[in-house]
Amino acid sequence: xxxxxxxALDRNLETNYQIEIHNIYKSFDKRDSAVTVLENINLNVRAxxxxxxxxxxxxxxxxxxxxxxxxLDQSSGRLxxxxxxxxxxxxxxxxxxxxxxxLPWRTVQQNLxxxxxxxxxxxxxxxxxxxxxxxxxxxxGYEHYYPKELSxxxxxxxxxxRTLMTDxxxxxxxxxxxxxxxxxxxxxxxxxxxxxxxxxxTVILVTHNISEAVLMSDKVVVLGINPGHVLxxxxxxxxxxxxxxxxxxxxxxxxxxHIRDLLGVGRK
Amino acid sequence: xxxxxxxxxPVQSKSGFIRKIFKKEALLSIALLVLLLAAWEILSRxxxxxxxxxxxxxxxxxxxxxxxxxxxxxxxxxxxxxETIAGFFIGSFLAIILGIVVSSNPTLYKVLNxxxxxxxAIPKIALAPIFVTWFGFGPTAKIVMAITICFFPTFxxxxxxxxxxxxxxxxxFQSLVAKKKDTxxxxxLPTALPFIFAGLKSSxxxxxxxxxxxxxxxxxxxxxxxxxxxxxxxxxGKVYALIVILSIIALLLYLLIEWLDKKLIFWADRDNNN
Numbered sequence: 001x002x003x004x005x006x007x008a009l010d011r012n013l014e015t016n017y018q019i020e021i022h023n024i025y026k027s028f029d030k031r032d033s034a035v036t037v038l039e040n041i042n043l044n045v046r047a048x049x050x051x052x053x054x055x056x057x058x059x060x061x062x063x064x065x066x067x068x069x070x071x072l073d074q075s076s077g078r079l080x081x082x083x084x085x086x087x088x089x090x091x092x093x094x095x096x097x098x099x100x101x102x103l104p105w106r107t108v109q110q111n112l113x114x115x116x117x118x119x120x121x122x123x124x125x126x127x128x129x130x131x132x133x134x135x136x137x138x139x140x141g142y143e144h145y146y147p148k149e150l151s152x153x154x155x156x157x158x159x160x161x162r163t164l165m166t167d168x169x170x171x172x173x174x175x176x177x178x179x180x181x182x183x184x185x186x187x188x189x190x191x192x193x194x195x196x197x198x199x200x201x202t203v204i205l206v207t208h209n210i211s212e213a214v215l216m217s218d219k220v221v222v223l224g225i226n227p228g229h230v231l232x233x234x235x236x237x238x239x240x241x242x243x244x245x246x247x248x249x250x251x252x253x254x255x256x257x258h259i260r261d262l263l264g265v266g267r268k
Numbered sequence: 269x270x271x272x273x274x275x276x277x278p279v280q281s282k283s284g285f286i287r288k289i290f291k292k293e294a295l296l297s298i299a300l301l302v303l304l305l306a307a308w309e310i311l312s313r314x315x316x317x318x319x320x321x322x323x324x325x326x327x328x329x330x331x332x333x334x335x336x337x338x339x340x341x342x343x344x345x346x347x348x349x350x351e352t353i354a355g356f357f358i359g360s361f362l363a364i365i366l367g368i369v370v371s372s373n374p375t376l377y378k379v380l381n382x383x384x385x386x387x388x389a390i391p392k393i394a395l396a397p398i399f400v401t402w403f404g405f406g407p408t409a410k411i412v413m414a415i416t417i418c419f420f421p422t423f424x425x426x427x428x429x430x431x432x433x434x435x436x437x438x439x440x441f442q443s444l445v446a447k448k449k450d451t452x453x454x455x456x457l458p459t460a461l462p463f464i465f466a467g468l469k470s471s472x473x474x475x476x477x478x479x480x481x482x483x484x485x486x487x488x489x490x491x492x493x494x495x496x497x498x499x500x501x502x503x504x505g506k507v508y509a510l511i512v513i514l515s516i517i518a519l520l521l522y523l524l525i526e527w528l529d530k531k532l533i534f535w536a537d538r539d540n541n542n
């Protein structure tokens with residue numbers, strides 16, 4: 001009896017979280033045995049927070065993102081958005097992948113309309129939105145270009161704009177700029193921070209770049225491998241908006257060094 | 269004005285470079301052709317090549333002109349083209365539809381796969397006498413032959429093309445809660461289209477082969493029948509002339525479908541094909 005009461009109490013306290021991840025396990029069937037990729041994952045996210053899932057390859061960070069996005073089902077545990085269990089992909093959530101996955105036979109404009117077409121939305125309203133979004137990602141006037149006429153960085157900008165087309169509350173970004181060169185990546189990271197801060201959207205970013213995670217996030221979830229588990233969830237208490245100057249602060253380098261320690265990278 | 273961010277046009281100068289090389293190579297190809305024809309002509313005139321084995325190019329050329337001036341050529345040509353095109357359209361249609369059906373269901377694919385492999389292994393030309401027995405000396409037997417022989421390239425390419433949709437695109441459509449129908453028409457089918465067209469190109473040439481082989485086995489009209497007749501009459505100039513005409517027609521059909529391919533699949537990256 002008392003357990004039930006406690007549980008109800010917990011739920012009441014948690015009501016101000018947008019995303020609740022409680023005791024999640026995930027395993028995949030491989031041949032005869034099941035391989036556990038995520039073990040006992042707990043994470044609560046408030047609306048508007050910028051979260052990074054950070055860890056080495058194989059820590060299950062992409063799997064966790066797909067669970068939140070409803071693209072996979074957890075083996076056990078509770079996963080909720082706005083108090084409702086996640087049962088599949090939702091319109092509250094926008095996904096962005098490492099590859100831009102633009103359809104090569106569609107122009108930029110037609111690519112941006114894809115999410116609207118698929119959800120039978122209002123195309124005319126959406127068309128008006130396209131101009132604004134292209135301006136937001138710095139590609140005003142590129143409506144009628146085909147993807148192959150754009151560089152990798154430009155394609156990812158379009159991909160970001162497409163994610164924003166349906167105006168989702170939560171952005172799930174799976175190493176979105178991971179395939180780009182360092183300079184383009186940094187530029188896009190700052191664009192992303194601007195967009196997140198201006199729109200107040202929740203962002204969950206999968207990355208394996210420590211400094212990027214610290215610079216951008218309110219909270220960094222550091223994951224370990226075999227199986228994927230949370231090593232530590234670190235609140236980054238650096239005021240926003242953050243600029244290049246942040247990287248010169250002692251506070252910033254302490255966070256970075258602490259995470260390096262956690263992950264066991266570098267020479268001591 | 270729009271080149272404010274990253275630029276993406278080193279492709280332009282590269283293709284210009286390729287065009288230059290291509291021009292030089294084309295000239296060399298033509299030179300080689302002229303050389304070969306001249307050698308052939310000389311060898312025929314000095315009697316090294318027997319006219320029944322290989323008539324001189326000039327003989328073939330005049331026979332070609334003679335045939336082109338005759339009205340019966342077009343009658344037979346019409347029949348063969350009808351068989352080829354009918355066979356091509358029916359065969360390709362069946363191939364694409366069956367390719368889609370088989371790809372849509374993994375279980376069905378596994379069940380049908382052994383049959384497909386066996387049918388593919390059959391030398392289709394060996395079936396020609398059977399088709400004549402079944403359908404007689406008219407065009408039907410040749411159309412069926414053309415269908416049989418042109419089916420597989422398009423079928424196999426349709427299946428491969430539909431399988432080539434990458435994982436992240438599937439995830440994108442899944443995350444956008446796309447309906448099955450939308451995923452098929454807006455993602456899978458356009459992705460498969462370049463593959464399907466590559467299959468269609470082979471199929472078209474194959475359909476012509478099917479029609480001709482069918483006519484060899486038993487027909488009272490068509491280019492295949494005409495070839496057989498001229499060969500029997502030892503009219504070697506005309507035999508070679510027919511081969512020239514057939515090759516030109518095959519080439520024209522191929523260019524037509526290639527043009528269509530470039531028009532329809534404008535987004536394909538063709539730089540690697542050259």
